[in-house]
Amino acid sequence: MDGSMRPAVIIDGWRTPIGRHGGAGAAVLDVVPVESGPVEAAIALSIVLLAREIVMGNRGEKHLVHRKPWLVAFAFGLLHGLGFAGALGEIGLRNSDVPLALLSFNVGVEAGQLAFVAALVLVQRIGGQGLRSRLPRLEPALGYALGALAMFWLFGRLPAVFGA
Structure with a gap:
């Protein structure tokens, strides 16, 4: 948040909600069948992959x-929307309640x-340069x-994927 955020990054940020809205809508309206076990495992795996990207x-x-x-x-948005x-x-939502729920x-x-972003900006402003200089050491x-945490979540959902 140092003022160098490119417009492309902001545009990419809007693809997550578009995917999430589309995934949730498609699943709730029965366009895509959803089984919670495999979807939850896939969400956990997506977070594992995100953690890997942070470290790498x-x-x-x-x-x-x-x-x-x-x-x-x-x-990510599509997968999390399906979840x-x-x-x-x-929870057995009635079709008439779907639009308001979505x-x-x-x-x-x-x-x-x-x-969350506002809180991060506030913390950065309060922490100033000292926080920015320590952040690279905290990221890994x-x-x-x-x-x-995501692996723990993933392993907890694998039995539902394999029918155990």
């Missing part, structure tokens, strides 16, 4: 997130993301922690 990027290695950020953003739709399906979900997620640890 910190080492200077550029992978998929750097080469095709728009594709990663859209795929939300699966949760809606499990709208509420999407508005809530976007508001949460804006609040945060990437490993995120990856460990």
